[in-house]
Amino acid sequence: MSRGARWLAGGLIAAVLVWSAAATELSLARMIEGLPYMWDFLRRMFPPDLSVLGNALRGAVQTIQIAVVGTTVAALLALPAGFAAARNASPPWLFYGARFLLNVFRAVDTLVYALFFVAAVGLGPFPGVLAVVVYTATVLAKLYSEAIEAIDPGPVEAVRATGATSLQVLRWGVLPQLVPQFLSFTLYRFETNIRAAAVLGFVGAGGIGFYIQTYLRLLNYPAAATVLLVLIGLVMIVDFASSRVRARLV
Amino acid sequence: MIRVRSLQKDYPGSPRALDGVDLDIERGEFVALIGSSGAGKSTLLRCLNGLVTPTAGRVEVNGQVVTEASAETLRRVRAGIGFVFQQFNLLRRLSVLENALLGRLAHTPNWRSLMGWFTPADVARAETILERVGLAGLGTRRVDTLSGGQQQRVAIARALVQTPAVILADEPMASLDPALAHTVMEILRRINLEDGITIVASLHILELARVYGHRIVGLHRGRIVHDGPPESLDAAASARIFEPRAQ
Numbered sequence: 001m002s003r004g005a006r007w008l009a010g011g012l013i014a015a016v017l018v019w020s021a022a023a024t025e026l027s028l029a030r031m032i033e034g035l036p037y038m039w040d041f042l043r044r045m046f047p048p049d050l051s052v053l054g055n056a057l058r059g060a061v062q063t064i065q066i067a068v069v070g071t072t073v074a075a076l077l078a079l080p081a082g083f084a085a086a087r088n089a090s091p092p093w094l095f096y097g098a099r100f101l102l103n104v105f106r107a108v109d110t111l112v113y114a115l116f117f118v119a120a121v122g123l124g125p126f127p128g129v130l131a132v133v134v135y136t137a138t139v140l141a142k143l144y145s146e147a148i149e150a151i152d153p154g155p156v157e158a159v160r161a162t163g164a165t166s167l168q169v170l171r172w173g174v175l176p177q178l179v180p181q182f183l184s185f186t187l188y189r190f191e192t193n194i195r196a197a198a199v200l201g202f203v204g205a206g207g208i209g210f211y212i213q214t215y216l217r218l219l220n221y222p223a224a225a226t227v228l229l230v231l232i233g234l235v236m237i238v239d240f241a242s243s244r245v246r247a248r249l250v
Numbered sequence: 251m252i253r254v255r256s257l258q259k260d261y262p263g264s265p266r267a268l269d270g271v272d273l274d275i276e277r278g279e280f281v282a283l284i285g286s287s288g289a290g291k292s293t294l295l296r297c298l299n300g301l302v303t304p305t306a307g308r309v310e311v312n313g314q315v316v317t318e319a320s321a322e323t324l325r326r327v328r329a330g331i332g333f334v335f336q337q338f339n340l341l342r343r344l345s346v347l348e349n350a351l352l353g354r355l356a357h358t359p360n361w362r363s364l365m366g367w368f369t370p371a372d373v374a375r376a377e378t379i380l381e382r383v384g385l386a387g388l389g390t391r392r393v394d395t396l397s398g399g400q401q402q403r404v405a406i407a408r409a410l411v412q413t414p415a416v417i418l419a420d421e422p423m424a425s426l427d428p429a430l431a432h433t434v435m436e437i438l439r440r441i442n443l444e445d446g447i448t449i450v451a452s453l454h455i456l457e458l459a460r461v462y463g464h465r466i467v468g469l470h471r472g473r474i475v476h477d478g479p480p481e482s483l484d485a486a487a488s489a490r491i492f493e494p495r496a497q
Contacts, residue, residue, distance in 0.1 A: 162408070
């Protein structure tokens with residue numbers, strides 16, 4: 001890049017930054033003004049009201065259930081979709097079609113799907129599961145397809161050279177290279193889905209988010225604090241357990 | 251055992267890989283295929299078991315025509331040909347025994363192989379062969395925990411488990427250090443002498459070819475430019491084989 005082009009690029013980036021900062025009313029003064037209110041918000045949460053622990057745990061269990069069912073169904077859908085979207089495993093028309101569809105569906109996040117499904121099938125955990133399924137299936141299909149494209153062709157050729165059938169080549173040349181990675185990606189998405197499912201309740205799609213939302217609306221900060229603590233504990237436990245398992249897979 | 255006639259292979263956008271190769275190999279021979287990289291050694295070996303489909307010409311192995319064989323016939327031909335790769339091409343996350351057992355896939359029905367149910371006879375056979383190549387007691391180890399020399403021996407075991415009439419070896423020692431290269435070649439020589447298995451090994455090191463080959467075939471730009479016993483490989487012959495490509 002020439003010196004002039006570099007200055008031009010730098011100037012453009014600076015201009016976009018200033019323009020965006022002004023439009024979003026970025027202001028250090030206002031943040032400092034807000035500090036006492038933030039402190040007040042936190043102070044009013046203490047001590048947490050443990051009498052709502054039962055609700056919090058019920059919500060947490062439902063969030064886990066949404067993530068478990070949603071991730072599993074998504075993984076099953078992502079399996080064929082992943083092969084369809086892998087350059088080395090599908091014909092061009094299918095590959096480009098699958099890639100395009102995955103990009104379209106992945107552009108929208110879980111929470112937006114939740115709004116859509118709540119409107120379509122009503123309140124409760126079921127629209128939450130549907131939202132998790134749609135978004136996770138597209139993300140997993142993309143990750144699976146990248147793993148398929150990165151496969152080592154050597155062992156596949158070697159298994160074919162023994163006189164194996166196509167099915168045997170798939171079972172012994174391809175799958176041993178993919179299954180540990182697929183499991184690892186799926187567990188990772190399960191972790192992420194616990195967090196995603198935790199906010200689904202904000203739009204009426206079930207889980208622990210429902211209680212956070214309700215207690216905040218009722219200005220019952222000590223109760224909201226208990227639910228938040230349970231959520232933090234839940235996320236930490238799932239992250240820890242899942243990363244331990246993933247470390248053993250690869 | 252192996253008959254190759256007017257074999258030709260073109261890859262789009264590159265110089266002709268094989269340019270009219272004629273070759274006859276008898277049962278029990280140990281043929282060293284030499285030539286610089288890009289001379290067509292790998293392509294020739296891969297045409298022998300149908301991993302590469304030639305543009306023109308005819309290949310016959312063990313009385314069966316490889317070129318234009320049906321998928322079913324091709325699988326049967328391959329079952330009788332072991333192939334040892336430069337990069338070993340093992341399933342790194344599977345155990346040594348599982349890798350060796352892959353040599354029985356052609357004799358295992360689809361449904362059994364999906365479950366990984368190999369017969370006790372096949373398992374016993376794989377274990378005996380692992381012992382023979384010096385890997386006794388390592389059957390349960392994951393392949394990626396082994397050294398390069400051990401991995402190449404697993405690959406040789408996989409080929410032997412097929413009970414092949416021929417073993418094709420594509421630069422079997424190129425990924426190994428010199429001492430290990432001799433171990434691997436020594437194993438191939440023993441297989442050749444004791445089991446009468448025909449061996450065709452491509453080698454880029456002349457010394458190894460001289461020591462182990464009964465017959466040396468030199469390829470240059472897809473043509474055979476030398477064919478004879480090790481003694482015949484004089485300075486003029488090696489100049490023909492290794493003549494720089496840029497001429």
